[in-house]
Amino acid sequence: MESGDRLNNPIHHRRHIRIICIGAGASGLLFAYKLQRSFEAFSLTIYEKNEGVAGTWFENRYPGVACDYPAHNYTYSFAPKPDWPSVYVSGPEIRGYFEDFKSKHGLERYCKVKHQVNRAEWIDGTGEWRVQIKDLVGDCVVEETCDILINAAGVLNQWRWPEIPGLHEFKGELMHSANWNEKTDLRGKRVGLIGNGSSGQQILESIQSSVAHLDHFIRQGTWIFGPFGPELPRAYTQTELREFAETPGLLLELRKKNESRINSAFKAFLSDTKEQAEMRAHIEYEMKAKLQSLELEDMIIPRTGVGCRRPTPGINYLEKLTAGNVSVLCGEITKVTPKGCISSSGKEHPLDVLICATGFDTSYIPRFQLIGQDGATLMKEWATQPRAYLAIAAAKFPNYLIFYGPNNPFASGPFLSTIECQADYMLKLIDRYQTENIRSFVPKAEAVADFMSHAVKILARTVWAEDCRSWYQRVQKPRGSSNEEKMPSLSAAESLTIWPGSGLHYIEAMAEVRADDWDITYRGNRFEWLGNGFSRTETDGESDLAWYVRERDDGPYMSREKRRRLQTRRSSPVESADGKMLKGDISTD
Template sequence: MADFIVPSTSRLETDGQHRLQGPIHAQRHVRIICIGAGASGLLMAYKLQRHFSNFSLTVYEKNPEVSGTWWENRYPGRDRCACDVPSHNYTWSFEPKLDWSAVYASSKEIFQYFNDFARKYDLHKYVKTEHQVIGAYWNKEKGGYDVHAKDLQNNQEISDHCDILVNASGILNNWQWPAIPGLDTYKGVLLHTANWDEKIDLSGRHVGLIGNGSSGIQVLPTIQPHVSKVTTFIREPTWVSPIQGLEQHIFSDQERLEFATKPNALLEYRQSVERGLNGQFAIFLKGTNTNNDTETYFRQQMSDKLKNPYLEERLIPNWHVGCRRLTPGVGYLESLGQENVEVVYGEINSITERGCLCDNGKEYPVDVLICATGFNTSFKPRFPVVGPSGKNLQDVWKDEARSYFGVAAADFPNYLIFLGPNCPIGNGPVLSAIECQADYMCKLIDRFQTHNISQFAPKAEAVADFITHKDNFMQKAVWNDPCRSWYKGRPDGPVTALWPGSTLHYIEAMMELRLDDWDVKYNGNRFAWLGNGYSQTELDPTADWAYYIREEDDDEPISRRRKLQLINKSGTVQANVGVSFTGKKVEETAAVESKL
């Protein structure tokens, strides 16, 4: 097939002139830089490779390996319930894994899945490992960004340039020490769960554990049987959930064989689990039967497992279930009652040479101090991102991160973000949300490549309207309760992490580009993309030049509703219902609650 390609040597300012020589929608070369080779970055590389030509891509990854957080997290307990999503559904929708060991697989297996995905599709060729991006600056002459990165192997700085910059550095992999005075004075062994030293042997030692978030909940029951004592420091209550809808289960050889060989067996299982995950959104809405029933169930479960009035009073929250991310606590609550576990509830005033000095006036000496204190989740870029106005996004988002649908920022053109502020990172199945973000970005890149566009960024007024809508929605969501959560910067602050709706709601919202929300600037005449009057079809001698002549109307649906009914296979499934964590089916589906 003969094709007219806008030469890669053409700069943006001459793009309009080149287009007049070719057919409508001529492709120009697009240079893309992606930051991060975790799940999102690998998916972006896959999508570009599958759907585009005449592009170049470099993925800068700070670690020695791909897979992001699943390569990084090697703390004790990661071989237990390291991901709170059933493993067969912690995969790309189009790329199942046949041989997961269990319903909740270890992070080693999850790392292997994403690493195998990269190998299968030869994605490593795009990745430069041990290269950490340290700055991105808009180039006013050429357009796009000048990107500076540090080669961590030889400590040298390199420069690169791109038309479009994609930040896929993630939200839960920029770990941080706790902001407690005196941390640097501690003379014992200091560890962080996200920067674990596997050479450290904890056997027979007195270990201090700071934090009762997801990592701390996984670590405690793993180390408790092997250490002489654990002193765990907890400053606030949290809901520790039973397994979310599915009990842990080790798959037998026969089950794995059926998944691999029996037609549709694995597909039907994955779809059933996904429907269940998508049926739990009412848990996050105040006043629903789902939330009320779940809270009653959690409260009873925690009380039964703690069997300690002192701990029950301090660890069972008085805010709604779901205000903080729900974490399946396999063995955690039971571990708190073991003889070699001491629970210290309250604030740590300072770290001393020997251990922790708490607000009860007591010092607690420990041999090893483990900080399960999480990540920097401010959404601010970890490096300067400077737009055409000279403003740095780090400064703009200093007090509150405000994005467009979690994928872009006003006044920062040609800059796209995976899992940015107010995306569905905790609303339901997260990988399906990442997929729709990648598809949305590809639609923007396609339009950039086939039109004489120089810049695209969401309008400031569109972002402002979205934030207003989001804040109004959050008033009826449990996430707005006054709990301390990484979903928001402070207990009484706005919810900056989550989407105002379900994951399915997000997928529908992202299906089409709303270009009326975007500020688009062109090189020269905005219709230069019309070219020399010839179509792409006429360039292809193997194409049917009368493809639209047929015997019946087999067009795809035009209306959004009919289009969606075709995509979601409306009419093929018996009526869906929501599911509470008690396993009880509830009728609070969107169809029942809708007032329309």
């Protein structure tokens, strides 16, 4: 927008903004919904490499794939689904939720499936991103430009093979959990399964009864959260489903109860706390009751604190480990041969099928080439340690925003509620970009450094910094590095890529944009956003020109604490400055 456009229009004149979003999973769809709900004068294109939306839930199709999070809380906070059939639901059912959300809000208009972003470069002269996209159907490359680039590809989007000598010399069928061959018939086969994370547990639970024998290779134990005590129902009754749909407040009460339990867990993840000790004792007791084997207890129950690795519900996983056709082998696989795997004992285990449930590249480096200011590449900038600003942005990469970047609260908060607060933060930045003459915004390097320094101090107090192998920790070699290259020496806390606090802590931290942490440049005079001297209210024929004249002070509180109390109170009224009790909701926007 030229200076003349602003000088001939009222304050906060909106310019047209062009946005490209990478990925149509949970984050990309949410961003599109929130953008169209609040904004006008924009163009948005979401490039998705798959032929459908839902991201990881579109890609992962292994037997037993499911969400290990209570389904009623694996929804957007404002979009419940009363008819979830059970407490935990399958991958296809989760995929259906996101597909329905896309259709309900007309988000398909923004999506270009089977298009993969290969490269994005910041052009400083024009203050825009130049993005190269491969059309996977037409097998051609197209180029687009945009003002703002959103990376909503997520962290669990690039699966990786384990680094085991001879892996690809195996002559049987080799599969990864995230690249499952749905035509494979495992009945009566000798199967090797590497990994005991969520995917490995779900696969084992699903295939154990049909295979001839299953060798389960694990490197360390894992905490299983349950369900313990009164078993959570596997399926809701028709009466429950009807009540969720028809009884006002019932489903909301359940969702809030679940969310409150999740949001009160952070203290238990601090080392040497009473809460951690009590949780450990309880879960260890329940796991032993299910395993009923000293040998299995020694292999499966971790020595590290509960939460060092991501805990899972593991429904029926522990029981399946005791089956007669399952062998649990703890330790490194020293080599894969054409016929099977050689375990740390030196014994070769013959296999027909080898399944690698070994997770994803969690380096946070995008799979496309990203070039920022002065030729900086994110691959180099984050090669040794990913360093983001509040999990959403990177120094040297202007107008580039990330969903669930490094130091996100994956370990301590609800996933979809977290991405909602990230989307809101992004849109606050975009609102300023659209209504002021901002050219670029990028987090200051010193702000990122200060944040990282603070995070290390807090994370050092948590069980996440203990000595376990976890994708919370940055322990992998930089992508593209040789085997000879080694990671620099980092302390346990420095290697962590999760938020230094609870999920609620993150949500409160993201409530407001700290402009002093950002380098902001302008197109011309920074005050041209003031326009021609007229307010937008004066030029809107439907506006009340005296909207601020009222009979009582019902405006938002000016202190952060009073706004927070009003927003988060249960039901008790809040006292106003003049001593009156305020019972109605007051906007805190």
